[in-house]
Amino acid sequence: MQHQRRRGLPELPDQITRRLKPEEEELRRKREELAAIRATLAERELELIDFRGQLAAFEGRYLRQVGTLYAELDDWKARIAELQAKADPSSAANARAEEAREQARQTYEDAHGTSSETHDFTPSPELRRLYREVAKRIHPDFATDPADRERRTRFMAEANRAYEGGDSEALRRILDEFHDGADAVEGEGIGAELIRIIRQISLAKERVAAIERELAALREGEIALLKKQAEEKEQEGRDLLAELATAVREKIEVARREYEALVQEGKTA
Amino acid sequence: MTDESRLQVTPGSSRGLLKARSGLIARGLREAAKLETHNDPWLATRRLAEQGDADAQYEHGWEYAGDFDGGTNEDYASAARWFRKASEQGHAKAQHQLGRMYLFGTGVIQDYTEALKWFRKAAVQGDTSAQYNLGVMYYLGEGVPQDYIQAHMWSNLAARSFVPGTFNRNVDLIARQMTPQQIIEAQRLAHEWKTKATDSVRDEDHLA
Numbered sequence: 090m091q092h093q094r095r096r097g098l099p100e101l102p103d104q105i106t107r108r109l110k111p112e113e114e115e116l117r118r119k120r121e122e123l124a125a126i127r128a129t130l131a132e133r134e135l136e137l138i139d140f141r142g143q144l145a146a147f148e149g150r151y152l153r154q155v156g157t158l159y160a161e162l163d164d165w166k167a168r169i170a171e172l173q174a175k176a177d178p179s180s181a182a183n184a185r186a187e188e189a190r191e192q193a194r195q196t197y198e199d200a201h202g203t204s205s206e207t208h209d210f211t212p213s214p215e216l217r218r219l220y221r222e223v224a225k226r227i228h229p230d231f232a233t234d235p236a237d238r239e240r241r242t243r244f245m246a247e248a249n250r251a252y253e254g255g256d257s258e259a260l261r262r263i264l265d266e267f268h269d270g271a272d273a274v275e276g277e278g279i280g281a282e283l284i285r286i287i288r289q290i291s292l293a294k295e296r297v298a299a300i301e302r303e304l305a306a307l308r309e310g311e312i313a314l315l316k317k318q319a320e321e322k323e324q325e326g327r328d329l330l331a332e333l334a335t336a337v338r339e340k341i342e343v344a345r346r347e348y349e350a351l352v353q354e355g356k357t358a
Numbered sequence: 359m360t361d362e363s364r365l366q367v368t369p370g371s372s373r374g375l376l377k378a379r380s381g382l383i384a385r386g387l388r389e390a391a392k393l394e395t396h397n398d399p400w401l402a403t404r405r406l407a408e409q410g411d412a413d414a415q416y417e418h419g420w421e422y423a424g425d426f427d428g429g430t431n432e433d434y435a436s437a438a439r440w441f442r443k444a445s446e447q448g449h450a451k452a453q454h455q456l457g458r459m460y461l462f463g464t465g466v467i468q469d470y471t472e473a474l475k476w477f478r479k480a481a482v483q484g485d486t487s488a489q490y491n492l493g494v495m496y497y498l499g500e501g502v503p504q505d506y507i508q509a510h511m512w513s514n515l516a517a518r519s520f521v522p523g524t525f526n527r528n529v530d531l532i533a534r535q536m537t538p539q540q541i542i543e544a545q546r547l548a549h550e551w552k553t554k555a556t557d558s559v560r561d562e563d564h565l566a
Contacts, residue, residue, distance in 0.1 A: 148383075156382050199382050311383040314409070318390050333389050 112279050119286045126293045127231065131224035133300045135217060138252055140307060142210035147316045149207035154330045156200030158337040163193035165344035172351045212255060219260040223248045227267050230292040233285060241267075384409070407440060415444035416452040423455070426464060434465025445476060453480035454488040461491070461500075470501025481512060484555055490516035490528070497532055506536045510544035515551065 109117065167189040174186035212220075227245055232238030244267050251259035277285075307313055319329040387409055394402035400421060406414030419440035422433045429437075438459050444452035457476035460469045474495055480488030493513030496505045513528045533541055 151386060152382070155386055159382060159385060196382060311387060311409075315383060315387055315390065318387075318405075329390060329393075332393055333386055336389050336393065 116279055116283050119283060123286050123290050126290055127225045130228060130293045130297055131221045133297050134224040135221050137300050137304060138249060140304060142253060144307060144312050144316060145207045146210040148312050149205050151330060152200050152205035155333045155337060158334055160197040160200040162337055162341045162344060163196045165341060165348055167193040169348050169351060216255060216257045219257055220252045223260055223263060230296050231289050412444045412447040412449040415440045416449050438465040450480040450483040450485040454485050457488060474501040486516050486519040506532055507540055507544045511547045514548045
C-alpha cells in the first residue's frame with residue numbers, strides 16, 4: 090500500500106484496502122487455484138466425452154458397414170461346419186459345428202447390437218460451450234457434502250446423456266435447475282472453507298489424472314487404432330471401411346461357393 | 359465419495375469401446391493390415407506386430423536384425439525387443455533367436471542363463487536349432503553346470519531331425535567323453551522325449 094501511494098494512487102481509502110490476514114490470503118490463493126482447476130477439469134471432461142463419442146460413432150459405422158458382413162461370413166462358415174458334421178457325425182466335427190454356430194451367433198449379436206446404432210457425433214460449438222459450463226459448475230468433485238455430491242452426480246450424468254444426444258436445450262435446463270451452493274456455505278468459517286477447497290482441488294486433480302489414464306487407454310484400444318488407420322487412408326483419398334467391406338464380401342463369396350459345393354456333394358453321395 | 363459415485367459421472371464409459379467384441383474389431387484390424395500388404399509390406403508387418411500377432415512380431419524382429427550382419431546396436435536392440443514379444447507368446451523360432459542374442463550379447467547384454475532359458479523353451483517345443491544350441495551349452499557348461507548326458511540328449515535330438523551327417527559330429531564328440539552307461543541313459547532320455555513329443559504334438563520327423 091505504501092507502494093501504491095507513492096505511485097500516486099492516494100485516492101484509495103485505507104479502510105477497504107486493509108491487508109488480508111494470512112488465512113484470508115491463503116483462501117484467496119486457493120480459490121484462484123480451484124477456479125483454474127475447474128476450468129482444466131471441464132476442458133478434460135469435454136475432451137474425454139468428445140473422444141468417446143467419436144470412437145463410438147466410428148465403431149457404429151464399422152459395425153454397420155463391416156461387422157454385419159462378418160456376421161454373414163460367420164453364418165456361412167457355421168452352415169459349412171454343420172453340413173460337414175452331418176456328413177461325418179464324429180464328436181470332433183459336431184464340436185466344430187457347435188463352435189462355429191456359437192461364433193456366428195456372437196458376431197451377429199455384436200454387429201447388430203446397440204453399438205451399431207450409434208450415429209455420427211459432431212457437437213456444435215454451442216453444445217461444447219454449454220457442456221464446458223456444466224462441467225465447471227456441476228462436477229461432483231466440487232461437492233460440499235455427500236448429499237451435494239450425489240445431487241451433482243445425478244445432474245452430471247444427465248448432462249452427459251444430453252451432450253451425447255446433442256441436446257443443447259437439456260444442457261441449458263440443467264444449468265438453470267442447478268443451484269450452486271458451493272461458494273457460500275452458511276456459517277462456514279475461513280478454516281472450514283479452506284479445508285473444503287483444498288479437498289476439492291485434490292479431488293479435481295485426481296479426476297484429471299483419471300481422465301488422462303482413460304484417454305490413454307482409449308487411444309491404445311483396438312477401435313482407436315482402426316479409426317486412426319481409417320483417417321490415414323482418408324488423407325490418401327481412400328475409404329478403409331469400404332475396402333474392408335469389399336474384402337469381407339469376397340470371403341463371403343468363397344464361403345458361399347464352398348457351401349454350395351458341399352450341398353452338391355451331399356446330393357451325389 | 360465412493361468409487362461408484364465417481365464412475366457415474368461418466369455413464370458412457372461402459373460402452374465397451376475397450377472390449378474386444380467377439381474379436382470383431384480385431385478382425386477388421388487384421389484385414390486392414392492385409393490391405394496394406396499391397397502397398398507396404400513392412401508397415402503391414404509392423405501393424406500386425408503391434409497388434410500382438412506373434413508371427414508378425416517374429417518377422418518384424420528379422421526386419422531389424424537383417425542377417426545379423428552390419429546392423430547397428432539400435433537395430434539389434436529393436437530386433438531383440440520384437441523377438442522377445444513373440445517369445446513371450448511361445449513362438450519357438452523367436453525364442454531360439456532371442457536365446458542366440460543373449461548367447462552372443464547382440465542387442466542385449468550377454469547372459470548365458472537367459473540364453474539357456476530361451477533355448478530350452480524353444481527346444482522343448484521341438485525347435486531343432488535350439489536343441490542343438492542347448493546341447494552345446496550343456497557340453498560347454500555355459501550358464502549351467504556341465505552335463506554330458508543332457509548335452510548328448512539334446513544334440514542327439516537335433517541331429518536326428520537334420521539331414522544325417524550334418525550335426526552328428528557333435529554327438530560323436532560328446533559321446534567320446536562319456537561312459538557307455540551315460541550314453542545309454544542319454545539315448546533313453548532322447549527316445550523318451552521324442553516319444554512324448556510325438557504323442558502330444560504332431561510330428562514330421564520319423565525315428566528309425
